[in-house]
Amino acid sequence: MQQKILILGTGGTIAGMAEDAERPGKYRAAQLSVGALAAAIPGIEKAAGGSLDAQQIAQIDSKDMDESVWLALLQACDKALRDDTVAGIVITHGTDTLEETAWFLHSCLGRLPKPVVLTCAMRPANALMPDGPQNLKDAVFAAAARSASGEPLLTEVVAVTGGGELHSARWLQKVHPHRLMAFSSGEQGAIGWVGGDGVRLRDEQVLGGMPAPAQATLVMASLPAPQDWPWVEIITSHAGARGVAVDALVAQGVQGLVVATTGDGTVHSALQPALARARSQGVAVWRSSRCSDGAISGAGLPTRAQLGADAAVAINPYKARISLQLALLGVLH
Known part of the structure; x- marks a missing residue:
């Protein structure tokens, strides 16, 4: 039986079109179908x-990504x-928002029986030198890659970005608004590369930190309609921060807050009482560093058991x- 890449x-x-191919910075995203690409x-x-098969899940600028598209992607995967x-x-x-979609799928799918590879472009499809065609071809090549024993080479959600780099959903982050090599995994680095000699992983296995094997069917059964997902917002700790922002969100019914902290998990003194009040009213509060590299000392991957803790x-x-959304929904282990 001949298998296909979906x-x-x-x-x-990657599906966008510019009015002037010589000025690709001015374009409209999501104009071409995935089949046409x-x-x-x-x-x-x-x-x-x-063979290949193509299915259009959504046709949006990813700045407008939402839970309904995530759910449709999860169902299709x-x-x-x-x-x-x-x-x-x-x-x-x-x-x-590629890194967010990749993380959502990573969290819900867990270790995979076959590859799930995201890809993108920084230039629209009709630019004089578009990067999307090569990125998409590299992603297809990565999704089809097999080990010497014939098993799928990639067993977690990954992304193919510029230059044929393969990045784990855990570490992937967009770090530049313009350049073709717009993504990085920080000090962790790419997990592999796609090139003329095939798909080469940096190590024998994709980096660790995988969630337990997940059954997406069971996960989907736990997910309500997207409009009923918990409301979780990000609060940034910065010079001159004010706790009234936290109080206002709590008054409006926010159910979870993630604090983008300074340095090694530190939070402005003006925010601390407001965050304590939020916790006392049942709002889950997690901390994550706003630094692009590294992590807060002692921090690990999130679990549902952390809901009531700082x-x-x-x-x-x-x-x-x-x-935090998935933890509040009872999906995160």
């Missing part, structure tokens, strides 16, 4: 090692992971917000 489209710059790339079926005709999954996505988590604030 490409799920969500829009983004794939059809225009020479050799993409060879990269897939077989779950179905494909249980489909013996699918060898791997590729998701086209905008760069702005927990420090070793992921960035944007991913911590997602994990």
